[in-house]
């Protein structure tokens with residue numbers, strides 16, 4: 001494989017980066033009245049203004065050439081058609097099949113997966129309707145009023161964050177609660193006060209081997225039995241979602257209560273599968289289906305739109321530009337919508353678990369930076385804390401501002417303030433405030449000249465800080481589906497450019513394995529001498545603090 005950094009497309013980008021490094025976006029906007037009108041795209045209900053980026057038309061074309069040279073078209077086609085592009089686990093990558101509402105079959109090793117996908121959706125629909133309609137009753141005959149969703153990682157973030165984002169669509173039929181952490185405080189707080197006879201537990205684990213989820217489900221089961229349920233009643237109150245059906249049955253979940261998924265669905269891409277059951281239970285199946293349809297819409301856009309009109313491709317290549325040619329270490333997501341406050345955490349797993357890698361598909365060490373740190377939180381809160389660093393800190397942190405143009409049940413003044421803060425921040429980041437402007441502001445102050453100069457230096461904002469602004473009419477399930485799929489495909493495109501396998505997660509696997517070994521150490525099942533001395537002393541302290549009196 002050619003070294004990425006030796007490719008002519010890469011070197012051309014390096015030259016372009018040097019040539020524009022000292023230019024300011026502020027001047028570009030003044031000199032080019034059409035800039036904003038040219039650098040905008042709209043599709044699937046999402047509008048993107050990417051004009052506040054440190055790019056010229058020539059840079060964008062050069063970025064697209066790099067994507068093409070890296071085989072984006074062919075690799076995208078291979079993903080959609082079910083080839084085993086996850087080459088370290090020899091798996092297809094088909095979250096797109098889970099939301100495929102076309103008639104096109106999707107083959108994995110020669111077998112069409114669509115009939116199974118449709119059958120599982122049907123099962124989810126019937127189950128959701130039975131719970132909401134009161135036909136699925138608890139063991140005492142009471143209807144289900146509370147759903148406790150247990151899972152972690154992709155089996156938690158998608159259901160939790162999508163449900164939260166679509167709060168205005170929540171069904172009154174049930175209340176949903178999420179438990180992820182193995183920290184007992186979490187499950188204790190959630191179960192405390194619930195009536196076991198009207199509670200349904202949805203246990204979600206693709207692998208059915210995840211320690212946290214197994215333990216939390218055991219604790220929920222113990223609580224259920226302690227409250228008066230019997231082993232026989234468990235079937236009415238516990239269902240599971242897993243690709244490991246045998247392990248789920250062995251664990252004690254009735255076979256008919258298991259919603260299948262498949263190894264070609266990655267954990268962080270799984271909300272579209274039966275892992276989304278808690279979303280359907282919280283919002284109703286019709287809304288869950290709308291979410292899938294929005295994502296399908298984005299899939300079609302991603303597969304067919306030319307690069308310069310293609311939302312995921314544009315976002316991905318801007319990210320490559322800053323990561324590789326401007327040394328940006330991180331990327332910040334700023335949703336200006338309280339219900340979408342979980343988006344940074346969602347994209348954190350999606351992006352960092354996918355592209356936080358240093359070895360190419362061919363097993364060679366990369367010689368260039370790959371996935372950035374993803375972080376962020378809701379606006380306007382961040383403006384009163386970490387935005388300081390984005391405005392005046394060292395280096396650049398590209399930002400995505402995300403705002404619904406309409407919000408349900410809200411005061412117009414609040415929303416106008418929210419929007420003006422959002423637009424005002426991206427404007428401030430772009431234009432900054434010059435030393436001379438700051439000096440002029442201090443002109444009337446009774447200060448010595450050198451003091452005035454010193455203060456002006458502190459107040460100067462360099463500007464030239466890049467951002468995208470993503471707007472949509474209101475956050476419907478359809479729009480949210482499109483938004484999430486857009487970020488999924490952005491991550492895919494970057495993985496293609498960086499030559500990574502975006503679909504495995506060996507780093508996480510090691511942590512899981514070592515965690516289990518340490519547990520065996522704490523429980524006295526293995527010789528502690530096998531651990532390093534630091535780990536030994538930590539275990540010893542823990543044991544001492546927990547020793548029986």
Ligand SMILES: O=P(O)(O)OC[C@H]1O[C@H](O)[C@H](O)[C@@H](O)[C@@H]1O
Pocket residue numbers: 152153154155204205206207208209210213266267268353505508509
């Ligand atoms: O669904 P499970 O098999 O329980 O896995 C839950 C999570 O486990 C790991 O930490 C993986 O890195 C995640 O991608 C996955 O979502």
